[in-house]
Amino acid sequence: MPTYKPADYELLRRRCAELKELDWQQNKIAQALGLTEGWVSRTLKKYRQEGQAGIAWRKPDGPACRLTKEQLSQLLAELTKGAPAHGFAGAIWTRPRVNEPG
Structure with a gap:
């Protein structure tokens, strides 16, 4: 399985959605992109629930502020x-x- 940089994952999520729109099966998408079926499944679930916004890259949240x-x-x-x-x-x-x- 190839290793990807964090910046590559948004492109992979978008490609997952594109292939699903073309009626590809999840296992075929996973094979084609070198990802696990679980990763593809989670990505497509977010895409179904939230659309393009759900698969867009977001800066990870930092720790919660400890001050009131x-x-x-x-x-x-x-x-x-x-x-x-x-x-x-x-x-x-x-x-x-x-x-x-x-």
Whole structure:
């Protein structure tokens, strides 16, 4: 089975949908594209449910924010005051400066 880069998978999903529209069987699509039947099945299910939008590439979600909305608002307010207002030389905010307990 060939190995594909993540960027290739949207093209493969689109090709799966095109071949299914041409009445190809799932196992034949899998063989032709070098994919598993399970992958083809999941792809076609998303295509049936959501259309082209369901098979489009999406940037993977990052981790969930660990701050509450109130904490984010407070952080923004403090950052807006500027680094010198918090005792730092220069106006540049760096990750260590933001993480420093205050």
